[in-house]
Amino acid sequence: MAEQYKSLHPIKYYRDYLAHGIRPDGREFNKFRPILLNVGSIDTADGSAIAKVGNTTVVCGIKAELCKPKPDAPKCGFLVPNLELPPLCSPKFRPGPPSDQAQVLTQLIADIIENSKCIDLNDLCIFQDKLVWCLFVDFVCLDFDGSVVDACIVSLLGALKTAKLPFVEYDPALDNIQVNMEERKHIKVHSTPVSTTFAVFDDKVILKDPTQEEENLCSGILTVVFKDDELCCVHKPGGSPLTQEELSQCIEESKERTLFIKRLIDTAV
Amino acid sequence: MPVDHKRINGPDETYPYSLYAKTNKQSLNEKHEDIKRTGQRSDSRTFLEHRKIFIKTGVVSQAKGSAYIELENTKVIVSVFDPREIPNRPDYSLKGEIYCEFKYAPFSCNKRRLHIQDTEEKQYSAIMKQALESTVCSHEFPNFQVDIYAMVLHNDGSCLSAAITAAGLALAHAGVPMYDIITSVSLGIQQDNLFIDPTNEEQSICLYPRTLDTDHGNVIISKLHMHNQISQFYQSGNISLEKINEAIGILDKTCEELVPVIQKYLVKHVIRNLKDREAK
Amino acid sequence: MSTSDPLICLPGQRLCLSDKTYTSGQGTYERQGYIYSQLAGYVDIVDKDSVKVVEVHTSGEKTVIPAQGDIVTAKVSVITQQYAKCFITSVGDTVLRRPFRAVLRTEDIRATEKDKVEVYKSVRPGDIILARVLPITEAHNYQLSTAENELGVVIAHSEHGHPMVPISWTEMQCTKTFVKEPRKVAKVVPEHFNQDNLAA
Numbered sequence: 042m043a044e045q046y047k048s049l050h051p052i053k054y055y056r057d058y059l060a061h062g063i064r065p066d067g068r069e070f071n072k073f074r075p076i077l078l079n080v081g082s083i084d085t086a087d088g089s090a091i092a093k094v095g096n097t098t099v100v101c102g103i104k105a106e107l108c109k110p111k112p113d114a115p116k117c118g119f120l121v122p123n124l125e126l127p128p129l130c131s132p133k134f135r136p137g138p139p140s141d142q143a144q145v146l147t148q149l150i151a152d153i154i155e156n157s158k159c160i161d162l163n164d165l166c167i168f169q170d171k172l173v174w175c176l177f178v179d180f181v182c183l184d185f186d187g188s189v190v191d192a193c194i195v196s197l198l199g200a201l202k203t204a205k206l207p208f209v210e211y212d213p214a215l216d217n218i219q220v221n222m223e224e225r226k227h228i229k230v231h232s233t234p235v236s237t238t239f240a241v242f243d244d245k246v247i248l249k250d251p252t253q254e255e256e257n258l259c260s261g262i263l264t265v266v267f268k269d270d271e272l273c274c275v276h277k278p279g280g281s282p283l284t285q286e287e288l289s290q291c292i293e294e295s296k297e298r299t300l301f302i303k304r305l306i307d308t309a310v
Numbered sequence: 311m312p313v314d315h316k317r318i319n320g321p322d323e324t325y326p327y328s329l330y331a332k333t334n335k336q337s338l339n340e341k342h343e344d345i346k347r348t349g350q351r352s353d354s355r356t357f358l359e360h361r362k363i364f365i366k367t368g369v370v371s372q373a374k375g376s377a378y379i380e381l382e383n384t385k386v387i388v389s390v391f392d393p394r395e396i397p398n399r400p401d402y403s404l405k406g407e408i409y410c411e412f413k414y415a416p417f418s419c420n421k422r423r424l425h426i427q428d429t430e431e432k433q434y435s436a437i438m439k440q441a442l443e444s445t446v447c448s449h450e451f452p453n454f455q456v457d458i459y460a461m462v463l464h465n466d467g468s469c470l471s472a473a474i475t476a477a478g479l480a481l482a483h484a485g486v487p488m489y490d491i492i493t494s495v496s497l498g499i500q501q502d503n504l505f506i507d508p509t510n511e512e513q514s515i516c517l518y519p520r521t522l523d524t525d526h527g528n529v530i531i532s533k534l535h536m537h538n539q540i541s542q543f544y545q546s547g548n549i550s551l552e553k554i555n556e557a558i559g560i561l562d563k564t565c566e567e568l569v570p571v572i573q574k575y576l577v578k579h580v581i582r583n584l585k586d587r588e589a590k
Numbered sequence: 591m592s593t594s595d596p597l598i599c600l601p602g603q604r605l606c607l608s609d610k611t612y613t614s615g616q617g618t619y620e621r622q623g624y625i626y627s628q629l630a631g632y633v634d635i636v637d638k639d640s641v642k643v644v645e646v647h648t649s650g651e652k653t654v655i656p657a658q659g660d661i662v663t664a665k666v667s668v669i670t671q672q673y674a675k676c677f678i679t680s681v682g683d684t685v686l687r688r689p690f691r692a693v694l695r696t697e698d699i700r701a702t703e704k705d706k707v708e709v710y711k712s713v714r715p716g717d718i719i720l721a722r723v724l725p726i727t728e729a730h731n732y733q734l735s736t737a738e739n740e741l742g743v744v745i746a747h748s749e750h751g752h753p754m755v756p757i758s759w760t761e762m763q764c765t766k767t768f769v770k771e772p773r774k775v776a777k778v779v780p781e782h783f784n785q786d787n788l789a790a
Contacts, residue, residue, distance in 0.1 A: 044685045049665065049718055049745070083464045084383070086417035096371035100463060102417025106324035121320035125425060127413065129389045129459035131372040132688060136411055136459075139316045139425075151318055175324045179416040181461065183387055184370045207327060218330040253372065374653065374687065392687045393655050402726065445601075447619065447628055451655050453726075482601055485648040487628035489619065490602030536602035536626070573600055576630045580598050583649035584632065 052258055059246055066252060073250045073298070074188075078309040080199045088204025088228075090309075092196035095252065096186035098130075101196035103178050103204045107218065110166070110173040118165020119175040122151050124182065124193060131185035131253070149264070149276055150180070150193055157234035157268040160201065164229050168211040172218065176204075176228075187252040188238040190264055195302060201230050202310040234273055235302040236266040237295035244281040247291065263288075265295040269303075272296075317425060326421055342500055342515045352511065353382075360495065360507045360564055361468075365476070365575055367483040375484025379476040381507065383466035388476040390484040393454035406451035410438040412473060414462045420510070434470050441474045441494060441532035441542035447487035456486055467509040468496040474532050474542070475568065482576055491576075492541065493568040494532035495561050499525050499549055504557060506564055516547065525553050533565040596632035603627045605644055617646030656681050656690055656732055658725050661741075664692055664734060666717045669709045672696055676719065678732060692732035694721060699774055701737040711760075712736075712774035718745035720776050742776035 047054040047065075058065050068074070074095030083089035086102035110117055126143040128134045139147070154160065165174040178200070180193050205225035211218055240251035240259035248255055256262060261280020266273050272292060277283070283291075313319060336344075345351060355361070361381040370376035373389035380386075396407055412434040414423045427435070442458065458480070460473040471494035478492035498508035498516035501524050505512045508528070519526045527547020533540050540562075545554065599605060605625045606612050614620040615636065617629045627633070631648040656662050656678055664676040673696060677689035697704045699712045713719060720741045721734035736742045746754045748764035748771055756775040757763045763770050 045663065045680055045683075048679045048685045049663070083385075083417060085419055085464060085466075089417065098369075100415065102415065104417050104422045105327065106422065107327050107330075108321045108324040111321070119320050121318055123317050123416075123425065125416075127459065127461060128411065128457065129373070129387065129413075129461050130370065132391050144316055147318060175320050177320060177416065177422055181415045181463075183461070184372060186371055209327065209330075219332045220327045220330040221332050222328070374651070392653065394688055395691070450628075451653075454655055482630045483650070485629055485631075485650055485653045487617065487619075487653070488601040489626070489628070491600060534602065536604065537621075576600050577598055580630055580632065580649040584596055587649070 051254070055242065055255075055258055059242060064248065064255070070246060071249050071294070074252075076195065076302070076305060078195055078199050078305060080203045080309050086200075087206065088200040088202075090196040090199025090203065092192045092199065094188055094192040094195070094250065096184050097189055097192045097253075098182070098184040099189065099192040099196045100181045100183060101178065101193065101200040102181075103176055103200050105204070105206050106175050106177065107167075107172060107209070108175045110170060112170075114162075115170035116166045116173075117162040118173040120154060120160055120162065120165070120178060121175065122154055122178040122180070122197075123147055124150055124180040124189075126182050126185060126189075130182045133185070145278075146190060146193075149190060149274075150197070153190075153194060153234055153236065153266050153274050154178075154197070156273045157232050157266065159198070159230055159232045159234055159268075161229065161231055167209050168213060171213060171216075172209070172211050174206060185253060187254075187256045188250050191236045191238050191250065194234055194236040194266070195306065198230065198233055198306050199309055201228060202306065204228050232268045233299075233303050233306065234266050234268045235295070235299040236264055236274075237291075237298055239263040239265070239291050241281050241283065247287065249294070263291060265292055267296055267299045269299070270296070314425075328420070338511075338515050338518075339520060341511065342503070342520065345515075346501075346503065351505065351509075353509065357504055358506045358560060358564070360567065363475075363568065363571055365479060365571065367479060367575070367579060373480075373484075375480045375482070375486070377476040377480035377483060379472050379479075381466070381468060381472055383464055383509070384462075384469055384472050385464040386460060386462050386469060386472045386476055388458065388460045388473060388480045390459075390477070390480045390486065391457040392484075393451040393456050396453065396455045399453075402453055404449065404452050406446075406448040406453065407455045408439060408442055408446055408448070408458060409455050410435045410442065410458045410460070410477070412438055412460045412462075412470070414465060414469075418462045418465045434473075437470060437530070437542060437544050438474055438477065441492065442477055442481070444539070444541040445478065445488050445490050445492045445534055446481065447489060450487045456481075465510060467498075467511070467513045468507050470494075470544075471496040471507075471530050471532070475572070479572060479575070483579070490534035490536050490539075491569060491572055492532055492534055493565045493572065494530060494542070495564045495568065496528060496530045497557050497561050497564075498528050499547070499553060499557060501525060504560065506560065519548060523548070525549050529554070529557050529561065531558065531561045531565065533562060535566070535569045598631075599627040599633055599646055600630050601628060605633060605646075610641070612642050612644055615643035615645040617648070618644055651687075652684055654681050654684050654686070656692075656723050658723055660723045662692075662721055662723060662734070663744075664694075664719050664721055665689075666694075666713045666715050666719060669713060669715060671709060674709055674713050676721075676734065678734075690732060692721075692723075692734050694719070694734045694736065698724065698733065698735040698737055711772040713743055714746065714771075714773075716747060717743045717773070719743050720778075736774055736776070739777045742774040744776050744778060746771075746773055
C-alpha cells in the first residue's frame with residue numbers, strides 16, 4: 042500500500058515522513074550517505090577514480106594528450122572536464138546529445154575546478170609556446186541517485202591525485218618530441234575542493250545529501266563548495282528562498298564535512 | 311567538424327603521447343612470434359582458456375535490472391529499463407522491440423574515445439541487438455520497447471561478448487521474460503594460433519594478416535544454452551572454412567563453460583531475494 | 591507454495607511435459623511439448639479445473655505492462671470536452687516505475703445515459719481514478735473505461751486544494767469548505783470482502 046501511496050502522492054508521502062523527523066531511506070535530515078572512493082582501477086586512463094555516495098556512482102578518468110598552447114597564453118595547459126549522464130544511469134535520460142542537466146552540471150564542475158585552482162594550468166606547460174599537456178577529465182555517471190556533483194568532485198580529486206604523466210623531452214630546434222614512458226610524475230594538486238549538496242523541501246526543511254527522489258520533489262537545491270578553509274563556490278539555481286541564517290548554517294555544515302572528505306581522499310590515495 | 315556546443319571542447323588538435331614513446335615497443339608481429347615460440351600467452355593462459363569471470367547484478371539502483379561483468383581488465387556495465395512506448399511509431403505491432411546501445415567510456419581505451427557514438431560502437435550495438443532479440447520473449451510486451459545500455463569502463467579485449475553475456479544477466483535480473491540464458495565468447499585467430507577470449511593486444515595481433523592470405527580475424531558467437539542455438543555470429547578478417555568450423559566448435563564449448571557461473575549467480579540471487587521478502 | 595522451500599528456476603529451464611494435466615501459465619512458455627521457464631524465480635503450480643497450471647514468479651520486481659481488462663490506477667492530467675488524458679500509475683497491486691499514457695473518453699465514463707456525460711462533471715485534473723483497460727486499438731494509447739460501479743474517482747481534491755469525500759454516486763464534498771463538486775465516484779469495495787465483514 043505504501044508504494045501505491047508514494048506513486049500517487051509523492052510529496053505527501055515525503056511530508057509524512059519528514060513530519061516524524063526522518064527520511065524514507067531511514068536517514069535523519071542532517072545525515073550523509075556513506076562515501077566510497079576507489080582509485081586507479083582503470084589503467085587505460087592516466088588517472089582514474091570511482092566515487093560512490095550512497096547509490097550515486099561516478100567514474101572519473103583522466104586522459105592526457107599533447108597539444109600546442111594558445112598564442113595568448115603560451116604557458117598554459119588545458120583541462121577539459123565533461124560530465125556524461127548516459128541513459129544507462131537513470132530512466133530520465135535518453136540517448137543522444139547531452140541533456141540540459143548534463144550541460145549545467147558540466148559547467149558547474151568546470152567552474153569549481155577553475156575557482157578552486159586545484160590545478161595550476163602553468164604546471165601543464167612542457168615548453169613555452171610550443172607544447173603543453175591537455176588533460177581530458179571525463180566523468181561518467183553510472184548510477185544517478187542525487188548529489189552527483191559531490192560524487193564528481195570526490196572522484197575528480199581521487200583521479201587527479203593518482204594521475205601520473207610521463208616525462209616529455211622537447212627539442213625546439215628540431216621540433217622533436219620524445220616521451221619517456223617509464224619516468225612518470227604526479228600532477229601537483231594545489232587544493233582539495235569539497236562539495237556538499239542540500240535540498241530545501243517545502244521551503245523549510247533542509248535535507249543534506251539528497252537522493253534523486255528528494256532532488257525531484259524539493260523546492261530548491263543548494264551546492265556549497267569549500268576549498269580547505271575557504272568558501273570557493275555556492276551554487277543555488279533559483280528555487281525557494283533561504284534566509285541568511287539558513288544559508289550560513291549550510292555553509293557551516295559543509296565546512297565541517299570538508300575535513301572528513303579530505304581525510305577520505307588522502308586515505309584512498 | 312562542427313563544434314559541439316553542448317560539451318566543453320579542448321584545443322583543436324591534440325595527440326596521444328604514446329605516439330612519441332622513446333622506448334621502442336615490440337611490434338605486434340614480434341609479439342606474435344614470441345607467443346608462437348613459447349606457446350604461451352602474455353598473461354600465461356593457455357590458448358583455449360577463458361579469463362576468470364566476475365559478475366554482479368543490481369549495480370545501478372535506478373535501473374530495473376543491471377549487471378556488471380569483469381574479465382580481469384575488461385569491465386563492462388549494463389542496465390535494462392522497463393518497457394516504454396516505441397518512439398515515432400504510429401502503427402500497432404504485436405511484438406515488442408529491444409533497443410541496444412553499446413558505448414565505450416572516453417577513458418576506457420588506449421586512445422581517447424569521443425562522446426558521440428562512432429561507427430564501431432553503432433555496429434556493436436546492432437550485433438548486441440541481434441544476439442539478444444532471439445532470447446527476449448518480445449510477444450510479452452507488444453508495442454513496447456525494452457532499453458538495454460552497455461558501457462565499457464575498461465577495454466582489454468572481448469568487450470562485445472562480455473557486454474552480451476552481461477546484458478543477458480541484466481535482463482534476467484530485470485525480470486524481462488526470456489527464452490533462455492545467453493552467453494557469448496570471442497575468439498581471435500592468427501595463422502595457427504587461436505586465442506579464446508582475446509585481450510586487447512591479442513585482438514590487434516589478429517586484426518591484420520601477417521602475410522598475404524593467411525588466416526586471421528576475430529569471431530564472436532552468442533549461444534542460447536538450453537535450446538543449443540547460436541543466436542548471433544560475427545566474424546571479421548579472412549578465415550578458411552576448416553578453421554572457422556574448428557573455431558565454432560571451440561567457441562560453443564566455451565560458451566557452455568560460462569553457463570554454470572551465470573546459473574549459480576542467478577540461483578543465489580533468487581534465494582537472496584526470497585529470503586529478503588520473507589524477512590519483510 | 592511454501593516460501594521456505596521454493597522450487598527455483600532460471601530462464602530456459604525445462605520444467606515439465608506439457609500435457610493434459612500440466613499447462614503453461616504465467617512466466618512460462620511451451621516449446622516442442624515441454625514447458626520452460628521465462629524468468630529467474632520460483633515455480634508455482636495452480637490447480638484450475640483439474641488442470642495444473644505451471645506458473646513462474648520472479649523473486650524481484652515484476653515487469654508488467656497494462657493489458658486489456660486490467661484494473662488500473664490512473665491520474666488525470668488534462669480534460670477536454672471529448673476525453674480526459676490520464677497516466678496509468680499502477681496495474682492491480684503493482685506500481686509501475688514509468689507511467690503509461692491513457693485516454694478516458696466521454697462515452698466510456700458511465701454505463702448509462704452516455705450521451706449526457708460531461709467530462710468536467712465526472713473527472714478533474716489531479717483526480718485519482720480506478721479504471722479498466724479497454725481493448726487496444728491504437729498504438730501508444732490505452733483506452734480506459736470507468737463504466738462500472740466500482741470504477742471512477744477515488745481520490746480528489748476540491749478547487750481550494752482540500753481533500754474531498756464522496757457523498758453520493760455523483761458528488762463529492764470538500765472536507766474544509768464543504769463545497770460540493772460533481773464527480774463519477776467509484777464505489778470502493780474493501781479488498782478482502784467476505785461474509786464475516788458483513789456480519790460485523
